[in-house]
Amino acid sequence: xSLELLLLxxxxxxxxxxxxxxxxxxxxxxxxLFGVITLAFLPAVGGGTLRDLLLDEPVFWLADPWVLGIAAxxxxxxxxxxxxxxxxxxxxxxxxxxxxxxxxxxxxxxxxLGYGMPIVLLMGTITATFGGLLRxxxxxxxxxxxxxxxxxxAALFGALIYWLLSLSPLTEALAFAGxxxxxxxxxxxxxxxKWSLPKPRA
Amino acid sequence: xSLELLLLxxxxxxxxxxxxxxxxxxxxxxxxLFGVITLAFLPAVGGGTLRDLLLDEPVFWLADPWVLGIAAxxxxxxxxxxxxxxxxxxxxxxxxxxxxxxxxxxxxxxxxLGYGMPIVLLMGTITATFGGLLRxxxxxxxxxxxxxxxxxxAALFGALIYWLLSLSPLTEALAFAGxxxxxxxxxxxxxxxKWSLPKPRA
Amino acid sequence: xSLELLLLxxxxxxxxxxxxxxxxxxxxxxxxLFGVITLAFLPAVGGGTLRDLLLDEPVFWLADPWVLGIAAxxxxxxxxxxxxxxxxxxxxxxxxxxxxxxxxxxxxxxxxLGYGMPIVLLMGTITATFGGLLRxxxxxxxxxxxxxxxxxxAALFGALIYWLLSLSPLTEALAFAGxxxxxxxxxxxxxxxKWSLPKPRA
Numbered sequence: 001x002s003l004e005l006l007l008l009x010x011x012x013x014x015x016x017x018x019x020x021x022x023x024x025x026x027x028x029x030x031x032x033l034f035g036v037i038t039l040a041f042l043p044a045v046g047g048g049t050l051r052d053l054l055l056d057e058p059v060f061w062l063a064d065p066w067v068l069g070i071a072a073x074x075x076x077x078x079x080x081x082x083x084x085x086x087x088x089x090x091x092x093x094x095x096x097x098x099x100x101x102x103x104x105x106x107x108x109x110x111x112x113l114g115y116g117m118p119i120v121l122l123m124g125t126i127t128a129t130f131g132g133l134l135r136x137x138x139x140x141x142x143x144x145x146x147x148x149x150x151x152x153x154a155a156l157f158g159a160l161i162y163w164l165l166s167l168s169p170l171t172e173a174l175a176f177a178g179x180x181x182x183x184x185x186x187x188x189x190x191x192x193x194k195w196s197l198p199k200p201r202a
Numbered sequence: 203x204s205l206e207l208l209l210l211x212x213x214x215x216x217x218x219x220x221x222x223x224x225x226x227x228x229x230x231x232x233x234x235l236f237g238v239i240t241l242a243f244l245p246a247v248g249g250g251t252l253r254d255l256l257l258d259e260p261v262f263w264l265a266d267p268w269v270l271g272i273a274a275x276x277x278x279x280x281x282x283x284x285x286x287x288x289x290x291x292x293x294x295x296x297x298x299x300x301x302x303x304x305x306x307x308x309x310x311x312x313x314x315l316g317y318g319m320p321i322v323l324l325m326g327t328i329t330a331t332f333g334g335l336l337r338x339x340x341x342x343x344x345x346x347x348x349x350x351x352x353x354x355x356a357a358l359f360g361a362l363i364y365w366l367l368s369l370s371p372l373t374e375a376l377a378f379a380g381x382x383x384x385x386x387x388x389x390x391x392x393x394x395x396k397w398s399l400p401k402p403r404a
Numbered sequence: 405x406s407l408e409l410l411l412l413x414x415x416x417x418x419x420x421x422x423x424x425x426x427x428x429x430x431x432x433x434x435x436x437l438f439g440v441i442t443l444a445f446l447p448a449v450g451g452g453t454l455r456d457l458l459l460d461e462p463v464f465w466l467a468d469p470w471v472l473g474i475a476a477x478x479x480x481x482x483x484x485x486x487x488x489x490x491x492x493x494x495x496x497x498x499x500x501x502x503x504x505x506x507x508x509x510x511x512x513x514x515x516x517l518g519y520g521m522p523i524v525l526l527m528g529t530i531t532a533t534f535g536g537l538l539r540x541x542x543x544x545x546x547x548x549x550x551x552x553x554x555x556x557x558a559a560l561f562g563a564l565i566y567w568l569l570s571l572s573p574l575t576e577a578l579a580f581a582g583x584x585x586x587x588x589x590x591x592x593x594x595x596x597x598k599w600s601l602p603k604p605r606a
Binding site for chain 1: 431433434435438473483543
């Protein structure tokens with residue numbers, strides 16, 4: 001399998017797993033089938049959509065509507081099987097891999113357009129986490145990504161590693177792999193050891 | 203009256219009725235005049251605005267600011283007469299007609315730009331329903347469109363009928379009328395017989 | 405100091421003060437460091453970002469990422485010192501000045517692009533207030549700007565004064581100063597005498 005095909009395949013998996021998270025959240029809020037599918041779309045494609053709007057690039061799924069089908073499929077699976085999906089532990093790791101992947105692909109898109117570090121890191125973080133934020137805002141619950149856990153920070157870290165490596169003489173593929181691994185390791189460590197960011201003393 | 207003039211007229215009515223729904227929601231949340239007008243804007247122009255941003259088209263009201271005046275007028279009417287507006291039953295049917303109209307105009311815009319079925323259906327649905335979703339998110343209540351009733355589904359159905367007919371040798375006007383009628387009939391049936399989409403077993 | 409430099413300086417201060425408001429809101433909602441910085445970004449750059457997306461202009465901070473650093477700095481300050489920041493009364497006046505400034509710069513951007521009164525006023529108001537609205541929506545609290553106080557109205561008023569003066573033979577700088585003063589005076593009066601917009605009788 002070529003690298004490009006592998007990436008495409010991984011991107012599809014990440015989209016599907018992110019969609020599951022939105023679908024499950026919708027089921028928990030007693031939404032109907034349309035609501036479940038809508039909430040599946042938000043984490044699956046929301047981050048990349050905002051990235052493209054901000055960068056004034058064509059929204060990625062306009063030229064690749066299969067993504068929408070995969071997001072909808074994630075919603076349907078959550079609709080018929082929310083509880084087993086929610087209890088299926090390996091999904092946390094698939095979610096972590098999706099986070100790491102989207103952080104690096106988002107950063108790479110800004111990098112290719114010639115932007116400097118701040119925009120590259122911001123776009124990596126937005127691509128990986130903004131969809132989940134939208135999911136929580138629309139479900140009218142407090143956004144978890146803003147309160148708990150090392151999640152967005154892992155995306156930011158992966159984007160930073162990618163950016164640093166892309167300055168080095170390493171190939172793009174290695175920079176990509178390094179950023180992905182960085183985000184995944186930090187997120188994984190946060191899952192295993194329940195790391196959290198500091199909170200202010202109230 | 204020419205077809206174009208009729209459509210323009212219907213679009214104005216739809217905008218006004220959608221604005222009323224936002225204004226009434228704002229009054230119910232004890233908002234002030236600015237809040238009522240802001241919440242009138244969201245359902246009135248929010249869906250079409252998002253559609254245009256996603257399609258990278260100029261936002262429709264930039265070239266037609268009358269729409270903004272009509273939305274503001276809907277807000278003012280809701281401000282001074284929220285309870286009679288809310289109790290005025292025929293408004294449900296005007297809202298259904300607005301939903302059907304925006305579903306078809308949104309779908310037609312994507313169709314004209316050359317997009318295929320998934321984008322056409324998505325844009326029809328977004329144009330018709332996303333503004334109402336924004337209204338509920340900003341009013342900090344759970345989005346009704348995601349929980350109850352056949353509403354967004356009627357928009358999706360109308361967009362589908364339009365898309366199917368636009369492949370046939372029928373004229374654009376007939377495809378338009380068919381999509382409009384399809385959405386209106388399904389929404390009307392849902393109002394009369396209180397149809398809802400299935401919900402997951404919790 | 406030239407006028408341009410003064411404006412740039414004022415813009416930086418306004419961004420920082422708006423960021424503080426978001427950061428403090430996040431601390432009050434028990435968010436972690438990432439959440440505090442995210443909520444600092446929303447009021448600091450959210451309004452101008454939406455304005456640029458709607459006008460199909462390049463998002464302003466893409467070419468000026470220092471803005472992002474200033475917004476992040478506001479978040480960090482709120483994180484370590486939310487209570488003193490919140491109790492520091494002069495900040496209300498800095499916030500009022502930020503509101504007045506963003507109203508005029510937002511209006512001026514639309515004006516320069518050749519738009520008429522409705523769009524100029526709308527963009528002034530959006531630039532000045534939409535970020536605060538986003539802050540409240542993401543923090544899952546009812547948007548204060550829609551309920552209390554003369555706030556958005558002051559932005560609208562400043563944009564109107566600017567627009568009127570820009571039609572007169574006065575220089576752009578004077579139109580700018582007039583709009584700024586108008587918004588600041590109205591907002592200041594609302595702070596001192598606790599003015600509010602009318603609310604509907606429920």
